[in-house]
Amino acid sequence: MTKDACKKLVIDIISDIAPDEDLSGIKPEIRLRDQLQLDSMDFLDIVMELRKRHCIEVPEADYGHLASLESCAEYLTPKFPDSAKA
Amino acid sequence: MNDSRYDVAIIGAGMSGLAAGIRLAHFGKKVCIFERHNAPGGLNSFYSFAGRKYDVGLHAMTNYVPPGVKGTPLGKLLRQLRIDREEFALCPQKQSRIVFGPNSEISLRFTNDFAVLEAEIAAKFPSQIDNGRSLVQAVRAYDDVSFDAQPVSAREVVGRYLSDPLLTDMIFCPLMYYGNAQERDMEFGQFVIMFKALFLEGFARPFEGVRLILRVLLEKYRAAGGERRMKCGVAKIIEQEGRAARLILDNGDEITADQVISSVGFAETMRLCEPARVTEAEQNTGALSFIETITVLNRQPASLGWGDDTIVFFNDSTRFDYSRPVDQVDLRSGVICLPNNFEYDGDELPEGLFRVTCLANFDRWANRPEDIYQADKKRWFTEATRSARRFLPAVDEAALVAATITTDMFTPRTIRKYTGHLNGAIYGAPHKIRNGRTHLKNLYLCGTDQGFLGIVGAMLSGISMANFHVLQGSAK
Numbered sequence: 001m002t003k004d005a006c007k008k009l010v011i012d013i014i015s016d017i018a019p020d021e022d023l024s025g026i027k028p029e030i031r032l033r034d035q036l037q038l039d040s041m042d043f044l045d046i047v048m049e050l051r052k053r054h055c056i057e058v059p060e061a062d063y064g065h066l067a068s069l070e071s072c073a074e075y076l077t078p079k080f081p082d083s084a085k086a
Numbered sequence: 087m088n089d090s091r092y093d094v095a096i097i098g099a100g101m102s103g104l105a106a107g108i109r110l111a112h113f114g115k116k117v118c119i120f121e122r123h124n125a126p127g128g129l130n131s132f133y134s135f136a137g138r139k140y141d142v143g144l145h146a147m148t149n150y151v152p153p154g155v156k157g158t159p160l161g162k163l164l165r166q167l168r169i170d171r172e173e174f175a176l177c178p179q180k181q182s183r184i185v186f187g188p189n190s191e192i193s194l195r196f197t198n199d200f201a202v203l204e205a206e207i208a209a210k211f212p213s214q215i216d217n218g219r220s221l222v223q224a225v226r227a228y229d230d231v232s233f234d235a236q237p238v239s240a241r242e243v244v245g246r247y248l249s250d251p252l253l254t255d256m257i258f259c260p261l262m263y264y265g266n267a268q269e270r271d272m273e274f275g276q277f278v279i280m281f282k283a284l285f286l287e288g289f290a291r292p293f294e295g296v297r298l299i300l301r302v303l304l305e306k307y308r309a310a311g312g313e314r315r316m317k318c319g320v321a322k323i324i325e326q327e328g329r330a331a332r333l334i335l336d337n338g339d340e341i342t343a344d345q346v347i348s349s350v351g352f353a354e355t356m357r358l359c360e361p362a363r364v365t366e367a368e369q370n371t372g373a374l375s376f377i378e379t380i381t382v383l384n385r386q387p388a389s390l391g392w393g394d395d396t397i398v399f400f401n402d403s404t405r406f407d408y409s410r411p412v413d414q415v416d417l418r419s420g421v422i423c424l425p426n427n428f429e430y431d432g433d434e435l436p437e438g439l440f441r442v443t444c445l446a447n448f449d450r451w452a453n454r455p456e457d458i459y460q461a462d463k464k465r466w467f468t469e470a471t472r473s474a475r476r477f478l479p480a481v482d483e484a485a486l487v488a489a490t491i492t493t494d495m496f497t498p499r500t501i502r503k504y505t506g507h508l509n510g511a512i513y514g515a516p517h518k519i520r521n522g523r524t525h526l527k528n529l530y531l532c533g534t535d536q537g538f539l540g541i542v543g544a545m546l547s548g549i550s551m552a553n554f555h556v557l558q559g560s561a562k
Binding site for chain 1: 112113114153154156157161162164165166168170171549553557558
């Protein structure tokens with residue numbers, strides 16, 4: 001798993017949760033909340049979908065790591081089982 | 087052999103139960119919805135009678151916002167349930183009115199564009215408009231989804247802004263009729279939810295009515311892997327060590343679930359518990375019930391001369407009195423719905439519909455012998471439609487009779503029978519349980535008595551309770 005692939009997975013999740021958001025121009029360093037209209041219910045869904053689709057657990061204390069696409073990739077990439085090989 | 091162990095059991099396949107079920111099934115919970123009736127929908131269902139399908143409950147779906155408007159309940163619910171907006175195929179209303187006075191002396195027109203109502207108030211209540219705008223700001227700023235807000239009287243809060251009792255009553259009338267379980271007053275949080283739902287957002291309806299909404303929900307639930315048992319209500323919730331340990335079904339079967347979400351109402355749920363919580367139930371049982379008349383016409387209501395109104399809220403008295411009537415029905419106020427008057431995109435409903443809703447007294451309908459009950463229905467049908475027609479353009483009696491194909495009517499007794507709500511109280515208990523908690527650790531409430539109102543509110547209630555009590559807990 002590369003960071004770019006990881007970002008893509010996160011974007012896939014957001015596009016399913018919030019199909020009414022335009023995700024084409026997302027800037028990776030900027031907080032998702034500042035570019036998209038996502039509320040706490042949506043963030044809970046990102047966490048839930050990560051678990052459902054990729055068996056990745058994000059404890060509540062770590063929710064802050066999901067703020068931007070970049071920080072998502074930083075935090076989530078090592079959690080994928082094949083990351084060591086990538 | 088039916089497997090009888092679930093992660094979550096949901097009591098009732100209404101809007102809230104189905105929405106909770108979709109969330110839970112989507113995230114892999116083994117969930118089953120138990121519904122006593124053969125049709126889903128609860129308070130917002132449909133029935134067939136003499137070959138014709140009727141919606142119950144739904145006049146209009148509130149909380150309508152046009153595509154692209156985000157952050158409102160409708161958008162949240164679509165996202166949470168992974169429903170594409172197109173699936174609900176919502177058609178916005180044409181226009182609605184609040185009409186007061188024995189001769190319709192004053193009327194406020196409103197549409198899905200709030201500016202219309204604002205301009206009406208500015209024109210008809212010029213001394214109130216500035217404070218009215220401040221009230222709207224307060225409504226917009228209020229956190230209406232807080233789970234632990236303290237109840238405050240809406241009459242008191244609104245009274246700080248509006249000094250004209252007529253305008254105050256005209257604002258309260260639609261909000262109360264479309265969701266208030268309390269007599270005379272309303273909790274301010276509920277007022278805010280309804281004000282946003284009706285005035286700041288608006289009315290819409292799918293061409294096919296409530297059936298379409300239910301079909302979408304059922305299909306999502308099925309696709310997510312949720313189970314559902316129809317004609318199989320929950321008869322008892324057996325308590326053990328502060329938990330709902332087992333559920334006994336109507337057919338005598340027993341099932342167990344780690345968590346139980348009940349959408350059947352607070353008092354109704356307390357009475358299902360074994361041991362039953364009778365005192366708690368009695369202290370928080372709704373008193374407000376309704377009758378509704380339905381007239382099916384062989385033409386569009388507009389072509390009879392009734393105009394373009396979608397919904398008309400009316401009252402003929404000096405003060406609007408939203409309380410349990412002394413008589414069987416209170417004819418002084420009510421709601422008219424003409425479901426033909428939504429923007430169906432060039433299409434029109436095949437038949438005309440004219441519906442009238444008035445407050446009614448459950449006890450005075452409940453134990454009538456059958457022949458007297460039928461006679462009462464006939465009499466009040468005539469009275470209620472006659473009362474409501476005072477607030478529509480005059481239509482010749484003979485023309486209306488000639489255009490009428492058939493009629494039907496429901497009463498507090500019908501509501502009790504088909505929804506299980508004690509006292510036929512559509513809007514449930516006067517005191518809402520916002521966090522959904524009960525005396526049992528793993529038993530929660532969702533739906534009407536959790537306190538998010540309207541169809542959209544009901545679905546959001548199911549979503550919120552599933553998130554808050556089940557999914558969030560398990561995400562930790």
